[in-house]
Amino acid sequence: MISNKINSKIPIEYVFYKRLHLPQKFGNTPGFTKKLRESVILQAQGSSVELSENVDLPTLMIAFSIVRKVSQEAILVLRSGEKILLFDHHSTAVLRPKDINTEFVSKLVIEDEHLKKSLIINIEALWRQISKKNKGNPLRSTIDRIQEMITNSEYTTLVGKNPKVLFLLTQYIIYPFSKEIRYQHDDKSQPLVI
DSSP: OEESOOOTTSOOEEOOEEEOOOOSSOOOSTTHHHHHHHHHHHHHTTSEEEEETTSOHHHHHHHHHHHHHHOSEEEEEOTTSOEEEEEEOOSSOEEOOTTEEOTTOOOOOOOOOOOEEEEEEEHHHHHHHHHHHOSSOHHHHHHHHHHHHOOOEEEEEEEOSOOHHHHHHHHHHHGGGEEEEEEESSTTSOOEEO
8 A cells, every 4th residue: 555645756665564572461560561661662663563462452552652652653463364554654655565454544633722630431332332333334433433532631541451453543542632541441440551
């Protein structure tokens, strides 16, 4: 797939993805998060990266918080094999494999200067509600609904466990509008600062 307009005088870069090696389960032990962050920085810096849905959601979200800062772009490979582009920081046209779904990359801008203390988005509940009603493209519809909910905030808490692609897309969309992102697997669990 070609992104942006092609200038024939500038060679086009073909994107190759580096698969990140992450622990499958989140290790709730002292130093785990620090070691995970260091490992991701070493693996991802300057590369376009591939994340896998087979990794625990808290581990994915922490890795993604680093990847978005040090990588050109990232994709998430779903269990079904579908590959979804999470973000693209390239400043020129690129060629990427045709099987990469680029439909969900966000261009959201919020002009409201009012800052709320907190925003809580129960992604899993929203997904269930929308996917029951929308048989066409529930992922697109859920992202659209989440974009309507987003506002500038001190911190945003994302709640639920699935679908992981929706958590990562939402996480990326929220970064410019929230000073801190937190994750909870349910309404009663202790928040994890991402």
